Amino acid sequence: MHPLAYEELPVPAxxxxxxxxxxxxxxxxxxxxxxxxxxxxxxxxxxxxLRLRMRTEVLDGDSLRKHLSSDLGFSKQDRDTNIRRxxxxxxxxxxxxxxxxxxxxxxxxxxxxxxxxxxxxxxxVYVNAPLQVCERRDVKGLYKKARRGELRHFTGxxxxxEPAPDLECQTHLESVSExxxxxxxxxxxxxxxx
Amino acid sequence: MHPLAYEELPVPAxxxxxxxxxxxxxxxxxxxxxxxxxxxxxxxxxxxxLRLRMRTEVLDGDSLRKHLSSDLGFSKQDRDTNIRRxxxxxxxxxxxxxxxxxxxxxxxxxxxxxxxxxxxxxxxVYVNAPLQVCERRDVKGLYKKARRGELRHFTGxxxxxEPAPDLECQTHLESVSExxxxxxxxxxxxxxxx
Numbered sequence: 001m002h003p004l005a006y007e008e009l010p011v012p013a014x015x016x017x018x019x020x021x022x023x024x025x026x027x028x029x030x031x032x033x034x035x036x037x038x039x040x041x042x043x044x045x046x047x048x049x050l051r052l053r054m055r056t057e058v059l060d061g062d063s064l065r066k067h068l069s070s071d072l073g074f075s076k077q078d079r080d081t082n083i084r085r086x087x088x089x090x091x092x093x094x095x096x097x098x099x100x101x102x103x104x105x106x107x108x109x110x111x112x113x114x115x116x117x118x119x120x121x122x123x124x125v126y127v128n129a130p131l132q133v134c135e136r137r138d139v140k141g142l143y144k145k146a147r148r149g150e151l152r153h154f155t156g157x158x159x160x161x162e163p164a165p166d167l168e169c170q171t172h173l174e175s176v177s178e179x180x181x182x183x184x185x186x187x188x189x190x191x192x193x194x
Numbered sequence: 195m196h197p198l199a200y201e202e203l204p205v206p207a208x209x210x211x212x213x214x215x216x217x218x219x220x221x222x223x224x225x226x227x228x229x230x231x232x233x234x235x236x237x238x239x240x241x242x243x244l245r246l247r248m249r250t251e252v253l254d255g256d257s258l259r260k261h262l263s264s265d266l267g268f269s270k271q272d273r274d275t276n277i278r279r280x281x282x283x284x285x286x287x288x289x290x291x292x293x294x295x296x297x298x299x300x301x302x303x304x305x306x307x308x309x310x311x312x313x314x315x316x317x318x319v320y321v322n323a324p325l326q327v328c329e330r331r332d333v334k335g336l337y338k339k340a341r342r343g344e345l346r347h348f349t350g351x352x353x354x355x356e357p358a359p360d361l362e363c364q365t366h367l368e369s370v371s372e373x374x375x376x377x378x379x380x381x382x383x384x385x386x387x388x
Binding site for chain 1 (some may be wrong): 249251261264265266275278279282283286287290291292317
């Protein structure tokens, strides 16, 4: 055995005690149709949080599907499983003081409520633009595919979306910067309340 | 629009700048046979890290399978996918300053190396006890099932295990406390080096 117990080692430089009550993390969950602007706003909020030197991560639905849910499709059950997985990761991060920005269509209110109740410190932001606007943007060309019948269960086309927001951003009326302002106020005021 | 830009808000109490270089996270990956003692040691290390008020999470293979990989089996491909998913979560946590303690059989060296190269700050602990010892412990009754042929692809029985450790704990010779001592020294010295 090593003769030196770890308790006798000097406290490493830069190690500073973690007191969860002083580092309240938060999950901000951006929901809404494809091309509504969820990732765009989340990315801008992240940029601003980093400027304030706050811990933050964007969990983007598309990227998370690739990393955690490559096996899942778009049935209600698979969508719910995907949301639960994202919620599980968001919970791990936010209870360690990270401001987690989830950008995922997450159309079903029930599973969002389930995730909210598990995480606790949770705010839902409805990124809202009319279907016609989202379809005109069609950033990933998915609406075209859905209209041609090549994609089924497409939210807004042949699958429902159920809003229940704490905050709403209307991306056809408000700029990215205005939306990010609103979200920043939400985040900073939630941290002041703890 | 709200008349007050968020930049004008006072900095919330308790918000302290995050400088990643001052909060080096780390992933400590415990591998080894079922019933070798991975979760037991990880849990003891977590207890000690919490006493030092360091951010820490245990990612237990069984629990992670339930939350992230309920769809996956135990073929090599499915095991590798499961390990990549755990690695993805460990990376998110450790780059935010968390000491992540992964306890997962993770028998294949190649995918562990892949995860190591993605995470960077990574140490592999081989929790080693002879197969006969693990089989005698058989905490979850899995060896019995494997011997009866009810479980296939069982590591140590009809599936391989490939060690490549930075540190080894021999749980048939060393106590939990001795093993945890070694791991704590590894963690604290890695933090001192940054």
